[in-house]
Amino acid sequence: MTIGGEAVTTSGSFEVADPATGVPFATAPECTPALLDSAMRSASDAYRSWRQDSAVRQELLLASADAVLAAVDTLAPVLTREQGKPLADARMEVRSVAVWLRHFAGLGVADEILQDDEKAFIRVRRRPLGVVAAITPWNFPLSLAAWKIAPALRAGNTMVLKPSPYTPLATLLLGQVLADVLPAGVLNVVSGSDPLGASMTGHPVPRKISFTGSVTTGKHVAAAAAPDLKRLTLELGGNDPAILLDDVDVSSIAEPLFWSAFRNNGQVCSAVKRVYVPEHRYDEVVEALAAVAGSVRVGPGSDPSSRLGPLNNAPQRDRVAALVSDAVRRGAEAVAGGAAVDGPGFFYRPTILRGVSDGMAVVDEEQFGPVLPVLPYRSVDEAVSRANGTHFGLSGSVWGTDADRAAAVADELDCGTAWVNTHLALRPDQPFSGAKWSGIGVENGHWGLHSFTEVAVLHRSRG
Numbered sequence: 009m010t011i012g013g014e015a016v017t018t019s020g021s022f023e024v025a026d027p028a029t030g031v032p033f034a035t036a037p038e039c040t041p042a043l044l045d046s047a048m049r050s051a052s053d054a055y056r057s058w059r060q061d062s063a064v065r066q067e068l069l070l071a072s073a074d075a076v077l078a079a080v081d082t083l084a085p086v087l088t089r090e091q092g093k094p095l096a097d098a099r100m101e102v103r104s105v106a107v108w109l110r111h112f113a114g115l116g117v118a119d120e121i122l123q124d125d126e127k128a129f130i131r132v133r134r135r136p137l138g139v140v141a142a143i144t145p146w147n148f149p150l151s152l153a154a155w156k157i158a159p160a161l162r163a164g165n166t167m168v169l170k171p172s173p174y175t176p177l178a179t180l181l182l183g184q185v186l187a188d189v190l191p192a193g194v195l196n197v198v199s200g201s202d203p204l205g206a207s208m209t210g211h212p213v214p215r216k217i218s219f220t221g222s223v224t225t226g227k228h229v230a231a232a233a234a235p236d237l238k239r240l241t242l243e244l245g246g247n248d249p250a251i252l253l254d255d256v257d258v259s260s261i262a263e264p265l266f267w268s269a270f271r272n273n274g275q276v277c278s279a280v281k282r283v284y285v286p287e288h289r290y291d292e293v294v295e296a297l298a299a300v301a302g303s304v305r306v307g308p309g310s311d312p313s314s315r316l317g318p319l320n321n322a323p324q325r326d327r328v329a330a331l332v333s334d335a336v337r338r339g340a341e342a343v344a345g346g347a348a349v350d351g352p353g354f355f356y357r358p359t360i361l362r363g364v365s366d367g368m369a370v371v372d373e374e375q376f377g378p379v380l381p382v383l384p385y386r387s388v389d390e391a392v393s394r395a396n397g398t399h400f401g402l403s404g405s406v407w408g409t410d411a412d413r414a415a416a417v418a419d420e421l422d423c424g425t426a427w428v429n430t431h432l433a434l435r436p437d438q439p440f441s442g443a444k445w446s447g448i449g450v451e452n453g454h455w456g457l458h459s460f461t462e463v464a465v466l467h468r469s470r471g
């Protein structure tokens with residue numbers, strides 16, 4: 009772990025499994041309450057000077073981006089080993105950390121002057137909050153950490169960061185890489201099992217909790233933040249619909265639509281998780297998606313020919329398998345995949361389901377894995393109402409040849425981001441947020457930066 013700029017370990021540890029084999033290959037430190045206190049104290053001490061000088065923060069975030077790029081070859085294989093994703097994807101994820109650090113280094117939070125005349129001087133300043141407790145999931149450990157580190161530190165906050173116990177290693181390494189650049193205590197990285205997350209959210213020091221993870225845990229985090237009125241950003245689960253309109257060109261969208269659902273093996277909060285298709289185009293779409301699914305090579309992330317790796321962990325693989333079995337038992341058909349891959353590891357074949365309906369768990373819940381239900385619809389109004397008819401509201405997309413018409417339908421989706429003829433197009437300057445149970449608050453862009461600040465007004469009377 010990195011605490012106060014030092015590499016720290018503990019006597020307690022937990023195992024980290026390689027999802028490609030299912031076998032533990034490393035251990036990570038289990039942070040003790042005393043060490044968590046020490047991390048919080050370091051962050052709090054570092055805050056006093058870190059908040060002072062915006063130019064220094066800008067320079068050090070740029071230097072951090074360089075350090076991350078210099079460490080791609082160290083970080084990416086560790087990420088592949090613990091997360092399962094192909095090495096090329098892991099390298100891309102590491103590079104995205106540098107992109108985020110650079111982007112936020114270039115953003116500032118300037119004062120706004122509302123009035124400056126003989127009567128009054130009124131200045132609005134966005135001040136940092138203090139120590140941020142940041143908690144991340146196992147699907148994109150590094151990039152989702154960067155979504156928090158870059159804006160929080162840019163705004164002048166300091167941080168204690170905890171990755172998921174399934175994927176602690178790359179984040180712990182990132183902490184070491186950045187400890188060579190950042191002043192001691194600005195970024196502390198600790199690891200531990202789930203109760204450590206609860207200890208962080210209940211800790212008296214942090215003024216803000218920035219959490220990415222499941223809806224269930226997000227609700228616990230919100231409850232833990234309440235007694236101390238800690239500021240809160242929650243990026244939670246999604247059940248993104250894709251609506252195909254009747255003029256859609258299936259041959260050109262089949263591949264991008266497939267990858268919008270199956271990138272990172274479907275373990276993406278804002279992946280397409282259900283597809284609505286006009287009844288008379290249904291067979292054509294199902295066949296096209298099944299053809300892509302059947303052509304994808306699934307294998308260990310360390311094998312350069314693998315397009316998809318294993319799922320990250322056994323419970324997630326079992327959950328996906330159970331959702332597919334349940335749907336098939338209730339009349340659905342797996343036209344591609346539908347089973348785990350024989351042999352060791354948490355592999356599951358990319359699965360396209362036909363004959364599914366709303367009310368099946370695989371449609372109503374977030375599957376977070378390589379299975380995509382395809383559903384027929386009769387009218388666009390009906391498709392929109394079914395797309396919106398869940399507690400989720402992270403993102404969605406509409407696909408059609410008449411892009412203006414598709415955009416008008418996309419505007420009807422009740423979610424944070426609605427895409428047209430694409431999905432999962434994310435950028436550091438584009439705000440990302442969830443409606444309904446998919447989240448509270450915003451990440452990315454200047455909206456994300458502002459969410460690591462609070463407004464302070466200075467009003468001087470000159471009357």
Ligand code: NAD
Binds near residue numbers: 242
């Ligand atoms: P999870 O909620 O189980 O765990 C997320 C993190 O919370 C982990 O670090 C975990 O150790 C920690 N945690 C567990 N219990 C806690 C508690 N009581 N208090 C504080 N922290 C606690 O989620 P997961 O299974 O790791 O990740 C998958 C979920 O994350 C999916 O639902 C996915 O949609 C969601 N997700 C959302 C986004 C987004 O930006 N909206 C991005 C990626 C993933």
